[in-house]
Amino acid sequence: MRAIAEDGVAGFTLRDVARRAGVSPAAPYRHFKDKEELLTAVATECMSRLDEEVAAAVAEALPDPLEQFRANGIAYVRFAAANPELFRALTIPGLFELLPPEQRARQQQQEADQRAAVAAAQAAGSISPLPIDEVMLAARSIVHGLAHQIVEGQLGAVDAARATELAVAVTGVIGIGLYPRKSGIPDDVTRRTGAHRRRR
Amino acid sequence: MRAIAEDGVAGFTLRDVARRAGVSPAAPYRHFKDKEELLTAVATECMSRLDEEVAAAVAEALPDPLEQFRANGIAYVRFAAANPELFRALTIPGLFELLPPEQRARQQQQEADQRAAVAAAQAAGSISPLPIDEVMLAARSIVHGLAHQIVEGQLGAVDAARATELAVAVTGVIGIGLYPRKSGIPDDVTRRTGAHRRRR
DNA sequence: TCCTCATGTAAACGCTGTATACATCATCCT
DNA sequence: AGGATGATGTATACAGCGTTTACATGAGGA
Secondary structure, three states, X not given: OHHHHHHOOOOOOHXXXXXXXXXXXXXXXXXXXXXXXXXXXXXXXXXXXXXXHHHHHHHHOOOOHHHHHHHHHHHHHHHHHHOHHHHHHOOOOOHHXXXXXXXXXXXXXXXXXHHHXXXXXXXXXXXXXXXXXXXXXXXXXXXXXXXXXXXXXXXXXXXXXXHHHHHHHHHHHXXXXXXXXXXXXXXXXXXXXOOOOOOO | OHHHHXXXXXXXXXXXXXXXXXXXOOHHHHOOOOHHHHHHHHHHHXXXXXXXXXHHHHHHOOOOHHHHHHHHHHHHHXXXXXXXXXXXXXXXXXXXXXXXXXXXXXXXXXXXXXXXXXXXXXXXXXXXXXOHHHHHHHHHHHHHHHHHHHHOOOOOOOOHHHHHXXXXXXXXXXXXXXXXXXOOOOHHHHOOOOOOOOOO
């Protein structure tokens, strides 16, 4: 993890890891089949941390589904901004199929929970009655896309506060929708819970 | 370009490129400072192709701003699905600062155009009066995030038709918004222009 | 006590990016 | 016409990489 965080995924070297551990270059092969397997293990760990942070943030959020979605997005984006190299480790090609089954199961469980929450919110009338798959996909896409742009430096330097602002902004947009509304925009979509208010 | 498309960014090797060109391993250094510079040149070319396809699709779309946004997203996502490795070449870390000034200028111009279109649409009442920066960011994020997920294989195999479906779906969601509407959903947001209709 | 297995090492292979010194050849200046 | 020049390519070398192979070592159970 330290090697990745310091030198990035590109500079991640089996020999360097061995050096850090004070062992010979071949030693890692007693524990991992090859470099890819080690990288996958690191990525799995990164994913666990990210999942934890997101889950914690969602647990702390207000019970409102949009507020929870927003908390999810903020935590996700903040993690990316705070640990760009760790986040990048999550985007290594084809990582998904290499994950340990337990991790995949946990993730699917988490997604199923979110899905149930969205369905419940739709039933209660607090989320638009769009196809649930599409809602989930759009939510994941917008948050992931924002995080990716931050990590790639396309949005300039982004600290935690700025990351929060950006996440609030995009979750606000997806909450309201681009198509104009006849009735006004409800307060809780444009306003941030707690101390922050949205600039604008 | 052929080397990238065939072997991917990870398998992209200066020596392989030299081999393909039938020259010695050191020959490329007469034309590019180092591997990074060649990769950047390839990525620039990829970006040009993507920009062209997107611009063409937008030009063909109906004059409605949401329809144009949708056409933009569809073209972007289809490019990613059709040329995953070329698309991945666009995500190499820090590419943004390495681009030739002309390319950056063109891109900024394109963004300014989009921005003006959004502003005009807002003035005309066909896009919600959200802060324009946030609208632009959200639109880019959701499309980029979807493309990225496709390329990383997180959505399974995605052909052109499926890519179109997915792009239609997420642009639909961001068009309508998660927060429920009192008045009904307008047809042109849920329906696809032309032959396709949205499943649901 | 001895055997086995997990862990580590040393050395080697072919690959990579890159630097250096040398060759070739078209172009342009006189 | 002829020689200097610059662009392009080659040969060779080096260090670093992932990976394999054969060999060492030492702890724990039979």
